[in-house]
Amino acid sequence: MDWKEVLRRRLATPNTGLNRRKSEQELKDEEMDLFTKYYSEWKGAGKNTNEFYKIIPRFYYRLPAEDEVLLQKLREESRAVFLQRKSRELLDNEELQNLWFLLDKHQTPPMIGEEAMINYESFLKVGEKAGPKCKQFFTAKVFAKLLHTDSYGRISIMHFFNYVMRKVWLHQTRIGLSLYDVAGQGYLRESDLENYILELIPTLPQLDGLEKSFYSFYVCTAVRKFFFFLDPLRTGQYLNLDKDHNGMLSKEELSRYGTATMTNVFLDRVFQECLTYDGEMDYKTYLDFVLALENRKEPAALQYIFKLLDIENKGYLNVFSLNYFFRAIQELMKIHGQDPVSFQDVKDEIFDMVKPKDPLKISLQDLINSNQGDTVTTILIDLNGFWTYENREALVANDSENSADLDDT
Structure with missing residues (x-):
């Protein structure tokens, strides 16, 4: 009979001598006493606690240091054998x-x-x-x-x-x-993924016509896209924007991105918050920027843009921050000969679309939950985007008329 069965029987036996029901605490104390007693007997009389520790199997192995060449080689070979075995199981x-x-x-x-x-x-x-x-x-x-x-x-x-x-x-x-996890830690670093994609290119029929001089651009683009969406393109455009051909983009060069209607206020925030080198943006930073703007419905993209709009770093957008960005939209409207729209009207529309938990503050989660984050951010940073939103009903009507004309023909 093992200790579990003895314990069960002892606890099930009523205490007739006391002629009363034991309290819950007394039962717990008795259970612990019996457990300690019978567990010690089950493991062998005379063994102390320190000896018990010796029978626990080893479960932690430190990573070998850089100078422990033999241990590193053993680890690499072990991983290779393990992966080969897993491959054979498929x-x-x-x-x-x-x-x-x-x-x-x-x-x-x-x-x-x-x-x-x-x-x-x-x-x-x-x-x-x-x-x-x-x-x-x-x-x-x-x-x-x-x-x-x-x-x-x-x-x-x-x-x-x-x-x-x-x-x-x-x-x-x-x-x-x-196989590309050099550190053997169960994840890929950016350099590991770059090596994987670089060696994968020759096996992809879609890239047969890609010149080797563009391999580095393709690899960088693919890797940044993975890391942008998993850790929360148009490469030709980058080269066209880089007018001085120094491999970097200044604020003035980036301002020609897309329809060239992003506000200077928003571009200032981009260069304040994003990693730059002597005031210019490298290709990787540009890719993050493009991925965010082209995928504004995605939480990762909204998080990127929200950080730029949160000028006071408070974790939410209030009337002040909305007005700060929309004033730049109003200035562009004047420059292009358009009648400025009232901020009060736009502010009310934004809060109606988002419906934040706090009626005076819009958090990132509010934007994501509303499914209107792409529209709100577009209104605040891009004149062309705001114009499209403001004239959405007229555009829909025009599309309907064009469709009817095509049907008639």
């Missing part, structure tokens, strides 16, 4: 082809259209014949996930096979990426 092309033949052989009638189907009973039979590598895919959970509207309770063979293929490709990609 289905290869021949095994995938065999899986397809088995699925096709066990399809369940009746045939509806051209879609081959399989029921759960046949699904399990295929799983038994497909081999140990396929076992993880032939579960009730996977079948239920792929089960939709079939009146016979079947799933599509093609949908299931595509599911398996995607899983295999995902694991293959993960193993491939792990």
Whole structure:
């Protein structure tokens, strides 16, 4: 009888001598006393606490230092062997082809259209014949996930096979990426991802015509896009904006981005908050800027722009900060011969769109939750964007008229 059973029996035995029910605290104290006693006996009489620690398996291994060359080499080789083993656990092309033949052989009638189907009973039979590598895919959970509207309770063979293929490709990609994890810490640094994409370029048919002199631009663009969206393009435009060809962008050069209608006030904030070198922006910083402006519906992009609009660094936008940016829009309207719009009207529209929790403050989360963050930021930083918003009804009507004219012809 082990200590758990002894403990259970002792606690279940009523204390007849006291002729009363024990308090909850007394039961807890007795439980702890019995646990300590029987656990010590179970582990062996005479062992002290320090000796117990010796039987705990080692669970932490420090990373080898730079000068410990042998340990570093051992770590690298161990990781390589581990990744090779993981790779061998994946289905290869021949095994995938065999899986397809088995699925096709066990399809369940009746045939509806051209879609081959399989029921759960046949699904399990295929799983038994497909081999140990396929076992993880032939579960009730996977079948239920792929089960939709079939009146016979079947799933599509093609949908299931595509599911398996995607899983295999995902694991293959993960193993491939792990090979570039130089530090072996389970993540990729920017330089690691750059090496991965650089070596991947020759295998991508879409990039067959890309000149090698542009490889570095492509790699940088791709890497920045990954890091922008996962840690919260138009490369030709960067070269066109760089009028003095020094590889950097000044505020004046960046002002010609897009429709060249961003306000100077907003551009000032960009150069105040973003990383620059002697007052000029490098390509990586430019990519962050472009990604934010071209994906204004995304939380990561809104976070980037919100930081620029939060001039007082308070964590929210108030009437003062909104007015600060919109005054620049009003100035541009005057320059272009347009009648300025009242800030009071615009401010009320913004608060009506966002509906913040605090009626006087707009937080980043308020912007994200409203699904109007892209519209609000556009109104405040870009004259062309504000004009499009202000004339949205007329533009929609004009599009409808043009569509009607096309229908008539």
